[in-house]
Amino acid sequence: MGDRLLIIPIGALMFGLVGALIWRFGQRRWPLQVGGVLLALVVAALVSEQGLNSRPQAARLVAEGFGQLALGRLAVGLLVGGLAALALELVIAGNDGQDAGATALTVVLGAPAALTLTSDSLPVVAFSTAMLMGAVWVRWQRVAGPQLLVRSLGRQTVIVFSALLAAAAILPSVRLGAAPPLLEAVLLAGAVAGEMGVLPFSGWAGASMRLGPRESSFWRIWMVPVGLLLEARLVAASPTSVATSLRELLIGLGLATALFWGARALLGPEEGRYPRILACDVGLMCTAIAFATGQGLAAALVLLLVHWLAGSLFIAKSGVRPKLLAWIGISGVPPFGGFAGRILLVITAASFSPTLAVLVLLVVGLQLGAAAVGMRTNVASRPTTSSPPRELIGLIVAVSGLVLGVVPVQALALVLGRHP
């Protein structure tokens, strides 16, 4: 690790400090303000360290030792974007002190997320991913007890840890031709699926909103982006024989997830409709990245930005107008961000196979229907408005979804340093 990357352990320390402050003194306002200043310092240091120019992250994957930490522009963008999504949530939904534990944990989880995003060592990634998922499991168990979905997350934490460690263990042998590449691909695909909440490991993901709106933020803010970048790096850095099978597996799993959760979002009850649409989009993002093209990655990242913006609006208890705009934003109606991400994915899928493009279009239709039902329920519900400043911020965030759809290339370049 170079001296310049000392920012990562320092940042991790800061994250821990802020989390501890919010956790301990969550009922008061000053921890959030102090924490905000500390985090702003970390973010400023990250940006000054990295600059705003795009720098590609080295595509390498090691199993022996700790490897190196590579702080690419995309990783910086995902970290800063995650924190910004958390800040949006706090501003729009408010912080009444009851969710201080969730807020603290979301801040603290930035540290293992940063390690996963920057390390090129598979055992280190296994370690940090287990820390990330394990912390969420502990939190959920404390909040809700051992419900089925909490137990599922506990099991999947260990399964992701197992799959990544086993993949690391046999990677040197795969490179030498002494172990089957298909086995390595299955292990890596299982790890990615478990980390992101893709079928067959998505039961906890779609139902997470039941634990409380703020409790599902861990998944949207950290686990999905970390899983996306992890998938992109695994696909790019695996030996060719592994990467081919890995991509095929992830395309299949992602599409199956999107179809399953798309149908459930359309036909299921109103409660939890948004997490089901998110689960459906996670499937689409998984598929998009598995295409291993710049356009596919851009499609996934646009969808991620859409949910970072819209998610905070769905968490708020009041504010009908921003929520209505958020439903339109994620529905896939042009020219909002949801449309931009999905149309990019359809174009990418069409260049691989017409069948894939038709399946993606089917998913887009399911999402449009589900969002329409959500909009109808939202309009029919008793109109509630939050305080004027929050309502205004909510409207600005919702309109940002429109801006994202109109200028997706510029938005991606600004936030994540990507040029599709």
Place this chain on the structure above:
Amino acid sequence: MTLAALLAGGGFLAAAIALLSVGPLGMAISALALGLGLGGVASLSGGVPDFSVVAGVGTGAAVLIATGRYFPGLASGRWLLGSSPIVGRERVFDVRSLRLLTGIGGLMAARLLAGHLGAGTVSTQGPAFACLFAWEVGVIRVATGRGPSDLALGALCVAMGSSTFLILSAPHSVLAISALVITLPAVALVLLTRTAPWETGS
């Protein structure tokens, strides 16, 4: 019988103990057996240092679990996870029978698969079999687990199995990272071994 086969047999025995153990004492015995058994396998290519690390983590965890009865702060699972209501669940087989049946399946799968695995360029069918079986036992413990302690023991099994195989592949460069990845579940096992189960037995 060669030394490699003997040590691989020790690794297999350790995994079998971890497959069938129950209760805090069983967890302690499992951690000790896994440390000694798979440490022995790791020593085939890494020598005494690798044995010391794997066996040291296993033995340390076993000692801490065993003494956790006298030092409640060590087994702070209830503080960590909160109190858990216990749910009754009917099963056709007792959980140990279920583990035994799946373990037999895992044994055959490991036997078949070990022939296709090589640790680097070295032919290591016996030791690879022990590592693979330990990993499978971990997955079985997680899949059939009835509480947090099962998850922690499963994680320890997979971490030890994978790390040992990694040590066989690249003995001189993975000791520190192996120590890190087996310490995490060992600490979790110490903390969670006395937590209430999620489900009662049949």
